[in-house]
Amino acid sequence: MARTSLRFAVLGDSLAFGTGAGRPVDALGPRLTRALSDAGFDVDLHVLAVPGAVSADLAAQVRRATALAPDLAVVVIGANDLARFVPAEQASAALAAAVGALRAVGADVVVVPAPDMSMVPFVPPALRPLVRGACAVLQHRQAQVAQDAGASVAPVAGEVARAFVADPALFSADRFHPSSAGYARIAQALEPHVLAAARARRDDAAA
Incomplete structure (x- = not known):
C-alpha cells in the first residue's frame, strides 16, 4: 500500500x-x-503545545494550527485547569471552541482528557479521593464536549494513572511530569486511538 502523507499537530500543555x-x-x-x-x-509533525497552558490558551495554539491545515490533531489538556481550579464548564467550553475550529479546517481531532492528578506523589493520601473526583468531573465534561464537536476521545487517564502509581520511575525528577519511560507508557495507551483516527481518515479519502 502506498504511504499516506499526514500533517500532524499536537496541541495542549506540558504533557503534549x-x-x-x-x-x-x-x-x-x-x-x-x-x-x-x-x-x-x-x-x-508540528508540536504547538505550550507548557503551563490551560484550556483557554488553546485558542492561540489553534490559530497557529489552522494556518498549517493539519490532517490530524491531538489535544492534551486539563492538568493546569485542575491545578488552577478553573471551573470545569469554563475549561470544557474553551476545549469545545478549539475542537470546533480545528474541525472547521478539516482536521480530525483526538482529545486526551485531563490526567488523574491524584497519582502525583506529592498529593497527600487523604486528599486523593477529592482530587480524583475533581479530575473525573472535568474528564467527563471534556469527553462530552469533544464528541459533540466532532472529535474522538482517548479515555486513558485511569490506565495511565495505574501505571504511574505502580512504577515511580515513570515520573521525571520533578515527581510531577513524566520521564522518558512515562511518555513511552502514555504513548502506548494513546497509539490505538491516534492510529484509528489516522486510518479512518485514510479510508475515507480512498472511498
Missing part, C-alpha cells in the same frame, strides 16, 4: 510538549509520529 522527557525524541509527539510512520504514514 514533552516536559520531563530526557530527550526530545522521547516526547509524546515524536513517539506518536513513529507509531504513525510504522503504520504507513509520512508524517509532518
Whole structure:
C-alpha cells in the first residue's frame, strides 16, 4: 500500500510538549509520529503545545494550527485547569471552541482528557479521593464536549494513572511530569486511538 502523507499537530500543555522527557525524541509527539510512520504514514509533525497552558490558551495554539491545515490533531489538556481550579464548564467550553475550529479546517481531532492528578506523589493520601473526583468531573465534561464537536476521545487517564502509581520511575525528577519511560507508557495507551483516527481518515479519502 502506498504511504499516506499526514500533517500532524499536537496541541495542549506540558504533557503534549514533552516536559520531563530526557530527550526530545522521547516526547509524546515524536513517539506518536513513529507509531504513525510504522503504520504507513509520512508524517509532518508540528508540536504547538505550550507548557503551563490551560484550556483557554488553546485558542492561540489553534490559530497557529489552522494556518498549517493539519490532517490530524491531538489535544492534551486539563492538568493546569485542575491545578488552577478553573471551573470545569469554563475549561470544557474553551476545549469545545478549539475542537470546533480545528474541525472547521478539516482536521480530525483526538482529545486526551485531563490526567488523574491524584497519582502525583506529592498529593497527600487523604486528599486523593477529592482530587480524583475533581479530575473525573472535568474528564467527563471534556469527553462530552469533544464528541459533540466532532472529535474522538482517548479515555486513558485511569490506565495511565495505574501505571504511574505502580512504577515511580515513570515520573521525571520533578515527581510531577513524566520521564522518558512515562511518555513511552502514555504513548502506548494513546497509539490505538491516534492510529484509528489516522486510518479512518485514510479510508475515507480512498472511498
